[in-house]
Amino acid sequence: MINWSLNTQTILASLSIGLLVYYVIRRIRYRLPPGPWCIPLVGHYQIYSSVEIHKKVAELSKKYGPVVRLSFGYNTWIFLNENDVVIEALVKKKADFAGRPKFSSDDAFSDGGRDIVFSTYSPTWKLHRKIAGKALRHYLQGDLLENMIQDNMDKFLNKMAQEKEPFAFKNYVDLMVFHQLYTICFGEKRPIDDPEVKALLTLDEELITYLGAGFLEDLFPYLKDILPTAKWKKFLIMLDQLSDVLRAKYKEHVDTFEPGVNRDFIDSLLMARQEAKNEGDESALEKLDDRHLIQTISDIFLAGVDTTRFTMDWFIYFMTRFPELETKCQEEIDRVVGSEHPSMKHRNNLDYTEACLFETLRLGGVAGLGVPHMTMCDSQVGGYDIPKGTTVIINHWALHHDPKFFKDPEKFDPYRYLDENGKMKPSRPDSWLPFSAGRRVCLGETVAKPELLLMCANLLQRFEIRLPIGVKPNPNFRQLGFGTELPPEYKIIVRERNES
Ligand code: HEM
Numbered sequence: 217m218i219n220w221s222l223n224t225q226t227i228l229a230s231l232s233i234g235l236l237v238y239y240v241i242r243r244i245r246y247r248l249p250p251g252p253w254c255i256p257l258v259g260h261y262q263i264y265s266s267v268e269i270h271k272k273v274a275e276l277s278k279k280y281g282p283v284v285r286l287s288f289g290y291n292t293w294i295f296l297n298e299n300d301v302v303i304e305a306l307v308k309k310k311a312d313f314a315g316r317p318k319f320s321s322d323d324a325f326s327d328g329g330r331d332i333v334f335s336t337y338s339p340t341w342k343l344h345r346k347i348a349g350k351a352l353r354h355y356l357q358g359d360l361l362e363n364m365i366q367d368n369m370d371k372f373l374n375k376m377a378q379e380k381e382p383f384a385f386k387n388y389v390d391l392m393v394f395h396q397l398y399t400i401c402f403g404e405k406r407p408i409d410d411p412e413v414k415a416l417l418t419l420d421e422e423l424i425t426y427l428g429a430g431f432l433e434d435l436f437p438y439l440k441d442i443l444p445t446a447k448w449k450k451f452l453i454m455l456d457q458l459s460d461v462l463r464a465k466y467k468e469h470v471d472t473f474e475p476g477v478n479r480d481f482i483d484s485l486l487m488a489r490q491e492a493k494n495e496g497d498e499s500a501l502e503k504l505d506d507r508h509l510i511q512t513i514s515d516i517f518l519a520g521v522d523t524t525r526f527t528m529d530w531f532i533y534f535m536t537r538f539p540e541l542e543t544k545c546q547e548e549i550d551r552v553v554g555s556e557h558p559s560m561k562h563r564n565n566l567d568y569t570e571a572c573l574f575e576t577l578r579l580g581g582v583a584g585l586g587v588p589h590m591t592m593c594d595s596q597v598g599g600y601d602i603p604k605g606t607t608v609i610i611n612h613w614a615l616h617h618d619p620k621f622f623k624d625p626e627k628f629d630p631y632r633y634l635d636e637n638g639k640m641k642p643s644r645p646d647s648w649l650p651f652s653a654g655r656r657v658c659l660g661e662t663v664a665k666p667e668l669l670l671m672c673a674n675l676l677q678r679f680e681i682r683l684p685i686g687v688k689p690n691p692n693f694r695q696l697g698f699g700t701e702l703p704p705e706y707k708i709i710v711r712e713r714n715e716s
Pocket residue numbers: 332333334345352515516517519520521523524527582583586587588610650651652653655656657658659660661663664
């Protein structure tokens with residue numbers, strides 16, 4: 217008994233001394249960024265678990281400067297809160313900050329980092345990003361994207377037109393965007409009340425709520441092996457359900473694939489594999505296995521769906537909150553598009569509508585803390601050392617509320633992006649980075665921008681959209697977690713604009 221307690225004491229004392237020596241060496245070797253004091257190992261758990269983590273960190277940066285260091289569990293996280301340091305890290309330092317940290321939840325979500333979003337900077341990631349980028353660009357050729365959007369939107373707008381009572385726009389836009397990505401990825405056009413699409417949307421909603429709130433298993437990874445939380449177990453069940461759907465869709469495509477015939481995004485991936493086979497490129501073929509390709513599909517589907525549907529919900533929220541801006545967009549749409557369908561050829565002349573969309577992307581923080589980065593080597597930012605393997609978070613919310621770049625940052629003001637002739641300025645305010653920057657910049661940006669604009673123009677061309685009579689706009693945003701903000705729940709009424 218005495219021996220046992222002596223041994224325990226000795227082990228604990230050795231561990232504490234070991235940790236102390238580690239921290240002292242680290243502090244001497246590196247000039248780390250500043251941050252508030254915390255209890256070792258527990259760290260700043262209160263900040264981590266807050267749904268307003270983005271705002272709390274932005275507040276801390278007023279005291280500690282643009283680079284803030286916080287501890288979560290035994291991990292050190294660095295938050296970048298101003299444009300200069302973000303550009304220094306993501307662009308000027310090339311690939312130094314292009315890695316991804318390994319979190320239990322992301323790892324489970326991506327079948328062990330076999331996707332693009334969560335896999336670290338490596339030749340495999342590069343190859344998959346290149347192939348997926350090429351597959352997405354396919355939709356920008358000719359009128360493929362605009363026809364798909366038009367066809368899909370017509371169905372939903374016709375149904376919206378039949379609504380007699382105030383209704384939640386969210387119920388429409390979620391399905392609208394889901395169906396769109398469904399057609400891009402799986403090549404199928406489903407009826408708007410299709411149960412399979414609805415079930416997938418429900419699953420996605422549950423998954424992002426779980427991911428947004430974070431897992432104890434991300435801070436203490438060994439928990440998942442010895443004592444997983446109930447939340448973690450439920451999360452794994454949901455992931456299995458999602459992967460069953462994706463695997464089935466993928467298999468259907470493999471079984472019916474005809475070289476040279478490109479039906480959709482999955483076929484584009486299979487064509488890339490076919491090309492590697494034809495060229496005898498063994499190194500590429502090794503990386504293009506089924507598990508990796510299924511994860512790429514999952515990435516495009518989920519990264520594309522949630523950001524797009526949330527942004528559309530924000531856009532209509534702002535239009536109903538500021539009806540005079542909606543009227544200005546409609547005047548522009550009537551002038552530029554007339555009674556035609558909004559299409560890519562109108563894009564360059566829809567300046568005011570596009571400026572409203574850009575302001576929506578700034579204020580409607582659909583990716584407030586982005587996706588965590590990780591340093592690939594010892595590096596520096598803002599005059600501080602950032603050791604290899606450190607998690608680095610881009611606080612997009614702080615960038616988008618920086619008064620140095622956005623006067624009166626809480627104000628919705630499309631004129632920030634327009635010149636004196638009402639045309640879009642050639643460049644955006646430096647601190648406007650909804651799609652991030654550098655090696656890891658959003659892969660879907662070139663598709664997302666025209667897709668969003670065409671959807672907005674379609675909606676406003678057809679309907680006058682208002683809050684129900686007597687209802688005042690609610691300015692209180694909802695917090696989904698990890699910096700993602702959503703508009704308050706709101707209902708709208710729509711009136712056909714071409715009715716006399
Ligand atoms: C409103 C629309 C969107 C916003 C605001 C947005 C924002 C972002 C942000 C902030 C990142 C993280 C970048 C970083 O790590 O620094 C990201 C990554 C990514 N996005 Fe988007 N996104 C949008 C739409 C889309 C769409 C439509 C797709 C696909 C069709 C897409 C695919 C991706 C992928 C694959 C990545 C991972 C890139 C990588 O890790 O290399 N996104 N996005």
